[in-house]
Amino acid sequence: MxxxxxxxxxxxxxxxxxxxxxxxxxxxxxxxxxxxxxxxxxxxxxxxxxxxxxxxxxxxxxxxxxxxxxxHWRPLEIPDTGSLRQDALTLLRTVNAERVRMVILMRVQLADYFRETGTDFTDLRSRLLPADQTPPFERLVSRAVERGELTDVPRPARMVNLPFDLVRHDMLMAMGAVPDEAIVEIVDAVWLPLLGLSPHGTQSAD
The missing domain is CATH 1.10.10.60 (Homeodomain-like)
Known part of the structure; x- marks a missing residue:
């Protein structure tokens, strides 16, 4: 060349x-x-x-x-630690380390694109994923169901993908990486209770 x-x-x-x-x-x-x-x-x-x-x-x-x-959209390695909580924390920490610059660039530099096309970040991200690839948090939840950590019931995509959406929101608000304690709070205080799990990975009582 x-x-x-x-x-x-x-x-x-x-x-x-x-x-x-x-x-x-x-x-x-x-x-x-x-x-x-x-x-x-x-x-x-x-x-x-x-x-x-x-x-x-x-x-x-x-x-x-x-x-x-x-x-420039590097594929994420999907963790398999044997625990949904640890999988989620590991994945979010990877996103925090490797995707923050891309997320901010897509929000700031592509504002005109989103206005012009009437789309949003989620639409664009779906175009960057291979057609046959399941979103990362859906894979984590499916794996947790397979090993009996979660009950096999329908869950809205918004609920399943909430950790990434919250981390992305915090990145954009701070225009930088998210503190690790915020990542732990998102998983332990928000996401796992929504799925019916405690932070210790046990099924919550009804």
């Missing part, structure tokens, strides 16, 4: 190397200028290619945005 000589100067690259260069440039533009500056012209100039090259791969600006975010 050739190096970019100067912004706006086309360079010969093909296939995966070209797409990496484009999505790298698109990421830089998004971080620096937000969605309002995220144009085919700006990305093509930064990547040292042409707008038709971008349009052939991503017909709409939204398509390029999703491809750019997907490249």
């Amino acid at each position: 050739c190096e970019r000589r100067a912004e706006g100067t086309p360079i010969r690259r093909r296939g995966a190397a070209l797409e990496r260069a484009i999505t790298d440039a698109a990421w830089e533009i998004l971080v620096e200028q937000g969605y309002s500056g995220f144009t085919f012209e700006a990305v093509a100039a930064r990547a040292g290619t042409s707008k038709p090259v971008l349009y052939r791969r991503w017909p709409r600006r939204e398509d390029l945005l999703v491809a750019t975010l997907a490249r």
Whole structure:
């Protein structure tokens, strides 16, 4: 792959190397200028290619945005500690350490995108997940049901995914990482009681 000589100067690259260069440039533009500056012209100039090259791969600006975010949206490792409480704490701590910058960027730099498309963070996040992938907290709850830690009853998705929603809310309010004591409180004082469990992982009395 050739190096970019100067912004706006086309360079010969093909296939995966070209797409990496484009999505790298698109990421830089998004971080620096937000969605309002995220144009085919700006990305093509930064990547040292042409707008038709971008349009052939991503017909709409939204398509390029999703491809750019997907490249930087690292899959989370789903813990399996044998305890729903410990699984939840481990997962939230991983989100807190690895996703805070992305969550804040998506909220701040993509405000214009959400207004323009009438979508929200949850809609965009669903597009970044593989089509066959179950959301992380749904997997944790299913696993807890399989090992008999939780009763097998229907639970609303809002309830199951509440820990992530609350941590994301705190990230956005503080514009930074969430204190660990807040993560423990979300799991022990809010989520587990909603699921009918005590912080010790035992079924709560009715």
